Amino acid sequence: MSEAAKTQSQNDVAIQIIGMHKWYGEFHVLKDINLTVDRGERIVVCGPSGSGKSTMIRCINRLEEHQQGQIIVDGIELTNDVKKIDEIRREVGMVFQHFNLFPHLTVLENCTLAPIWVRKTPKAEAEATAMKFLERVKIPEQALKYPGQLSGGQQQRVAIARSLCMNPRIMLFDEPTSALDPEMISEVLDTMISLAEEGMTMICVTHEMGFAKTVADRVIFMDAGEIIEQAPPTEFFENPQSERTQLFLSQIL
Ligand code: ADP
Numbered sequence: 470m471s472e473a474a475k476t477q478s479q480n481d482v483a484i485q486i487i488g489m490h491k492w493y494g495e496f497h498v499l500k501d502i503n504l505t506v507d508r509g510e511r512i513v514v515c516g517p518s519g520s521g522k523s524t525m526i527r528c529i530n531r532l533e534e535h536q537q538g539q540i541i542v543d544g545i546e547l548t549n550d551v552k553k554i555d556e557i558r559r560e561v562g563m564v565f566q567h568f569n570l571f572p573h574l575t576v577l578e579n580c581t582l583a584p585i586w587v588r589k590t591p592k593a594e595a596e597a598t599a600m601k602f603l604e605r606v607k608i609p610e611q612a613l614k615y616p617g618q619l620s621g622g623q624q625q626r627v628a629i630a631r632s633l634c635m636n637p638r639i640m641l642f643d644e645p646t647s648a649l650d651p652e653m654i655s656e657v658l659d660t661m662i663s664l665a666e667e668g669m670t671m672i673c674v675t676h677e678m679g680f681a682k683t684v685a686d687r688v689i690f691m692d693a694g695e696i697i698e699q700a701p702p703t704e705f706f707e708n709p710q711s712e713r714t715q716l717f718l719s720q721i722l
């Protein structure tokens with residue numbers, strides 16, 4: 470491959486995980502994870518509870534440390550180098566099951582806190598950006614309220630807006646709708662769908678299989694710390710190869 474072609478192909482890759490293992494003490498939680506995510510690709514990760522889905526995506530922005538193998542995000546390899554960890558965290562936004570908003574700060578303050586204090590963005594600019602993203606998640610009118618005054622679905626949309634304020638190139642979602650009442654799930658999924666349509670690189674841990682069918686380029690099934698199977702959604706749902714995938718799908722569909 471020519472140098473130019475090599476650079477080109479590296480630029481097309483957002484995340485590369487090679488032979489990655491992780492242990493919690495003696496417990497081998499992730500076993501030989503290999504995964505390449507292209508820029509703009511949308512991945513859905515599913516699998517039984519305890520299979521290592523959260524741990525895998527938390528390793529990508531170093532909320533958890535892996536012990537073996539490589540994780541390369543945007544061309545930067547994750548090592549103990551704090552500077553590199555910071556660089557990667559700049560690229561990667563994360564949204565959790567529990568929204569983790571600060572209850573004593575307004576919606577707007579939740580969204581501007583990191584831009585002002587971590588990025589040193591001037592306050593007026595941070596607020597303008599925050600309002601832009603609150604409009605995008607369709608709750609600009611809630612900007613001056615406190616999280617406790619919002620519904621779960623609204624709080625989760627704030628959490629998404631807050632992440633977007635840091636201008637990430639990659640978004641990780643860890644079961645963002647699983648703590649929500651059923652009637653609020655679709656407003657959060659709609660927000661995620663619109664992000665996907667704008668070309669955001671996304672890894673979403675979710676059991677919302679309708680979302681997977683609409684949005685995912687690829688569905689990954691994990692069980693017992695391993696990636697068992699991966700395929701485009703049509704293939705994944707219509708013709709799952711492994712018995713474990715078949716069993717899982719029969720339980721959730
Ligand atoms: P999932 O997200 O697929 O439900 P997790 O990644 O949360 O799975 O957990 C995978 C396994 O690792 C589970 O058996 C869980 O109990 C264990 N585990 C998760 N976090 C820790 C931790 N901090 N220390 C020890 N074990 C953990």
Ligand code: MG
Pocket residue numbers: 522523524643644
């Ligand atoms: Mg989990």
